[in-house]
Amino acid sequence: MAVYTEVADEALRAFLAEYELGELVAYRGIAEGVENSNYALRTTAGDFILTLYERRVDPRELPYFLGLMEHLAARGIPCPTPVKGRDGRALRALAGRPAAICTFLPGVWPRRVRPEHCAPLGAALAALHAAGEGFEPVRENALGPRGWPPLLEACRARGDEVREGLVAELDAALSAILRDWPAPGALPRGHIHADLFPDNVFFLDGPDGKPRVSGLIDFYFACTDLLAYDIAVCLNAWCFETDLSFNVTKARALLSAYQATRPLTATERAALPVLCRGAAIRFLLTRLYDWTHTPPGALVTRKDPLEYLRRLRFHAEARGPSAYGL
Numbered sequence: 502m503a504v505y506t507e508v509a510d511e512a513l514r515a516f517l518a519e520y521e522l523g524e525l526v527a528y529r530g531i532a533e534g535v536e537n538s539n540y541a542l543r544t545t546a547g548d549f550i551l552t553l554y555e556r557r558v559d560p561r562e563l564p565y566f567l568g569l570m571e572h573l574a575a576r577g578i579p580c581p582t583p584v585k586g587r588d589g590r591a592l593r594a595l596a597g598r599p600a601a602i603c604t605f606l607p608g609v610w611p612r613r614v615r616p617e618h619c620a621p622l623g624a625a626l627a628a629l630h631a632a633g634e635g636f637e638p639v640r641e642n643a644l645g646p647r648g649w650p651p652l653l654e655a656c657r658a659r660g661d662e663v664r665e666g667l668v669a670e671l672d673a674a675l676s677a678i679l680r681d682w683p684a685p686g687a688l689p690r691g692h693i694h695a696d697l698f699p700d701n702v703f704f705l706d707g708p709d710g711k712p713r714v715s716g717l718i719d720f721y722f723a724c725t726d727l728l729a730y731d732i733a734v735c736l737n738a739w740c741f742e743t744d745l746s747f748n749v750t751k752a753r754a755l756l757s758a759y760q761a762t763r764p765l766t767a768t769e770r771a772a773l774p775v776l777c778r779g780a781a782i783r784f785l786l787t788r789l790y791d792w793t794h795t796p797p798g799a800l801v802t803r804k805d806p807l808e809y810l811r812r813l814r815f816h817a818e819a820r821g822p823s824a825y826g827l
C-alpha cells in the first residue's frame with residue numbers, strides 16, 4: 502500500500518485551483534510503490550499523477566528531482582513532466598506534505614521480463630544519460646559507496662536473523678568492493694536514475710508487436726554518479742531469472758542497445774563486475790535495513806534481501822566483462 506496521506510476531496514479541489522488543469526473529474530489512490538503517496542487524477546484537461554512526498558524524501562532534494570525530470574522530458578525522454586501552477590511553481594504543499602502533479606504516462610511495467618524488453622531498456626537508459634547532459638545541479642549519490650558502510654553498521658545487530666553468517670559475508674564483500682571501486686575521475690559521470698527496476702519502466706507494443714518503452718518513472722533516487730553504475734543496477738534488476746540464474750542473452754541485448762548510443766570505454770567495461778557487485782550490495786543493504794527495521798504489522802511490503810546475496814555472489818565470480826556478454 503502506498504497511500505500514507507489521505508487527501509480530502511475539498512482540499513484537492515482547492516489545490517487544483519492553483520493550476521490550469523480544469524475541473525476534477527475523479528481521483529484514486531494508487532496502491533503500488535512504497536515510498537510516497539500517489540494518486541491518479543482525472544481532470545477535464547486529462548490524466549495526471551499527484552505525488553505527496555513522504556518522510557524518506559528530503560524536501561530540499563525535490564527541486565533536483567523535479568528539475569531533472571523537466572530537463573529530460575524537454576529532451577524527449579518519456580518521463581513524468583512536473584506540471585507548474587499559475588505561479589510557475591511545480592512544488593507545493595497538500596495535506597501537510599510537499600506535493601507535485603506530473604503528467605501521466607501510458608503503458609505497463611513488465612511483470613515478467615523477456616529478452617525483448619532488454620534492448621529497448623538499454624536504448625532508453627543511454628538516451629536518458631545523453632539527455633541529462635547540460636543539467637547543472639548536482640546530487641551526490643546518498644546510497645553510493647560512502648553510504649554503504651553506515652547501512653551495514655545499522656544492520657549489524659540483527660542482520661544474522663535473516664541468515665546466519667550474513668553480516669560477516671557482507672563485511673568481506675563490502676571491503677573488497679570498496680577496495681576495487683573505480684578511482685574518482687576514472688569513469689564518465691552524469692545524471693543517473695539509480696533505481697531503474699522493471700516496475701519503473703512502462704512498455705507499450707509497437708506496430709511491429711515488439712515492446713517499446715513508453716515511460717520511465719520514479720526519479721527519487723536519481724543522482725550524479727558513474728553512468729556505468731546505472732547499467733549495473735539494470736543488469737541486476739533485469740537480467741536474473743526468478744531462480745536467480747543470470748540470463749546472458751538479456752544482458753547482451755541491454756548492453757548492445759546501450760552501446761549503440763554510447764559505447765562503453767575500456768575502463769568502464771573492465772569495471773562492470775565491481776559496479777555490479779556494488780549495485781547488488783546497495784539493494785541488499787537497503788532491503789536488509791528495511792527487513793530489520795520495519796515493525797511487524799507495518800503495511801509496507803518488505804523485499805527479500807537474500808535475492809541480492811545470490812546476485813552479489815554471481816558478480817564476485819565474474820572473471821571480467823565477458824560474464825555479461827561483452
Ligand SMILES: Nc1ncnc2c1ncn2[C@@H]1O[C@H](COP(=O)(O)OP(=O)(O)OP(=O)(O)O)[C@@H](O)[C@H]1O
Pocket residue numbers: 503531533534535536537538539550581603604605606607700701716718719721
Ligand atoms: N507518471 C506516471 N504515469 C503513470 N503512472 C504512474 C506515474 N507515476 C507513478 N505511477 C503509478 O504509480 C505507481 C507508484 O509509483 P512509484 O513507483 O513512483 O511509487 P513510489 O512509492 O514513489 O516508489 P517506489 O517504487 O520507490 O516504491 C507506479 O507503479 C505506477 O502505477
Ligand SMILES: N[C@@H](CCO)C(=O)O
Pocket residue numbers: 696698784787788804
Ligand atoms: N527498487 C528497490 C526498491 C525501491 O527503491 C528494490 O527493489 O529494493
